Amino acid sequence: MRDWRAFVTERLGSVRGDQAERQQIESELAQHLEEYYDDLRTQGVAEKLAFVQTCARVGDWKELRQEINSARQEGTMTDRVQQIWLPTLVTLVLAAVVLTILAVVDAHPVIFDLGQLRGVMLYVPWLLLLPVVGAIGAYLSRRAQGTGWRVYVSGLSPALAWGVVLVLVAPFAFLVNPAVAPGLKVTSILAMVVSWVVLPGIALGIGIALQGLQRSRTATSV
Amino acid sequence: MIRTELKRGTAELAVLSVLESGPLHGYEIGRRIEEQSGGSLRYTLAALYPLLYRMEHRGWLRGEWQTGDSGKRRRCYRLLPRGRKMLKPMRAEWADLFRALRRVAKVATHA
Numbered sequence: 001m002r003d004w005r006a007f008v009t010e011r012l013g014s015v016r017g018d019q020a021e022r023q024q025i026e027s028e029l030a031q032h033l034e035e036y037y038d039d040l041r042t043q044g045v046a047e048k049l050a051f052v053q054t055c056a057r058v059g060d061w062k063e064l065r066q067e068i069n070s071a072r073q074e075g076t077m078t079d080r081v082q083q084i085w086l087p088t089l090v091t092l093v094l095a096a097v098v099l100t101i102l103a104v105v106d107a108h109p110v111i112f113d114l115g116q117l118r119g120v121m122l123y124v125p126w127l128l129l130l131p132v133v134g135a136i137g138a139y140l141s142r143r144a145q146g147t148g149w150r151v152y153v154s155g156l157s158p159a160l161a162w163g164v165v166l167v168l169v170a171p172f173a174f175l176v177n178p179a180v181a182p183g184l185k186v187t188s189i190l191a192m193v194v195s196w197v198v199l200p201g202i203a204l205g206i207g208i209a210l211q212g213l214q215r216s217r218t219a220t221s222v
Numbered sequence: 223m224i225r226t227e228l229k230r231g232t233a234e235l236a237v238l239s240v241l242e243s244g245p246l247h248g249y250e251i252g253r254r255i256e257e258q259s260g261g262s263l264r265y266t267l268a269a270l271y272p273l274l275y276r277m278e279h280r281g282w283l284r285g286e287w288q289t290g291d292s293g294k295r296r297r298c299y300r301l302l303p304r305g306r307k308m309l310k311p312m313r314a315e316w317a318d319l320f321r322a323l324r325r326v327a328k329v330a331t332h333a
Contacts, residue, residue, distance in 0.1 A: 028297045064267055064268035071273070071279070072275060078279055079279070
């Protein structure tokens with residue numbers, strides 16, 4: 001009896017993806033060839049001819065590999081856009097719009113003055129609305145079958161974006177302004193990190209968690 | 223380019239159509255298409271499987287491993303609502319194309 005799995009593995013070559021995915025593809029193709037070969041044999045086709053016809057059924061192995069890789073690449077790109085980039089964009093825009101509206105209606109932040117140049121600022125209405133924003137980001141990502149870190153990146157993106165800005169831009173800004181005292185630099189950065197990364201991150205995280213909870217409840221009740 | 227796209231287009235409609243009646247594994251999909259088209263549509267593995275993976279990524283189908291009565295494990299493809307939704311416009315599109323081609327062919331024959 002022919003080992004169709006080994007036959008496929010040997011000729012297909014390297015397909016993109018982890019080992020489990022590659023094995024699944026090889027198994028599926030081997031299964032197809034085996035069934036076709038068995039059908040031909042059942043119809044009375046001689047062993048050698050059945051094998052030749054089965055091989056012809058593959059088409060070109062190189063084309064098969066390239067097309068599978070291309071199909072998987074297309075899927076990965078589509079998945080990334082739907083599970084990460086689109087929800088991230090929506091979440092970022094929503095967080096910015098809410099903050100802008102609050103600024104327009106003149107909602108002042110509560111500032112905990114640390115006795116330094118900049119204290120911890122609490123935009124309370126913004127922080128109260130951020131769970132909704134985070135939940136929307138998580139919902140969009142999960143709706144596109146996003147899981148794990150993809151959902152969190154989508155939901156937490158406003159806080160992550162501020163984190164990136166602070167890590168990359170703030171130190172540079174302090175370097176440009178030598179008048180700022182050394183002690184003040186660290187305190188100010190910490191205050192900004194708390195104001196724009198930690199607290200919004202917690203608020204967005206609450207939204208992500210609540211959306212996950214609501215989703216699992218809905219799934220259970222269906 | 224057009225040839226490849228055309229081929230892909232016909233295969234998409236063929237796959238969706240045979241899956242409309244219920245889940246099938248890859249070999250059965252190919253066999254049904256060949257059978258129902260009177261042997262005119264015969265897809266190689268290089269044409270069929272990449273297409274199935276593409277359609278799966280688009281959310282038209284879902285492939286799941288199942289163990290049959292014979293104990294064989296096969297990947298069965300099931301039509302998803304998004305795929306079912308694609309069938310009607312796709313059929314209309316191809317019907318329009320064939321009507322147009324028939325008209326053109328008729329004109330060419332009479333000319």
